[in-house]
């Protein structure tokens with residue numbers, strides 16, 4: 001059971017909530033609420049101020065790659081977000097080099113895989129960009145399923161890479177590899 005730190009964008013309320021929730025016997029903590037991108041660093045700082053480091057800290061509803069790196073560097077351990085699946089349903093595929101909008105004309109004759117060396121089910125079946133685009137145009141739901149499988153794998157792999165990079169002390173380097181998401 002996780003305790004949730006609230007307090008919006010207000011320093012005093014965030015710190016007060018963090019101290020109080022952090023003093024209770026929860027298994028971990030969630031940081032909730034809505035705040036703009038610019039405020040994220042500050043709000044996270046205030047929200048984490050009263051929470052023990054040896055318990056997991058979850059940031060609710062954040063899923064942009066740029067924001068994930070910011071939050072991880074501040075000490076966030078867990079995330080949940082609709083980004084991988086929602087964008088897949090809108091024909092947006094994630095690759096390390098950036099996002100592909102697979103419905104675009106340029107993919108009509110693109111026989112490449114979504115991403116080279118991707119180990120997701122779709123890429124292992126060697127289903128090409130061209131084919132996925134075709135499914136989006138003809139059997140949309142099947143196209144959406146394929147895109148979802150790939151994107152979920154992409155994010156799982158991103159977090160595997162982040163965990164390894166933390167252990168190897170090269171998180172900044174890994175972040176640079178995702179420069180197209182800045």
Ligand SMILES: [Zn+2]
Nearest residue numbers: 118120123150
């Ligand atoms: Zn894939």
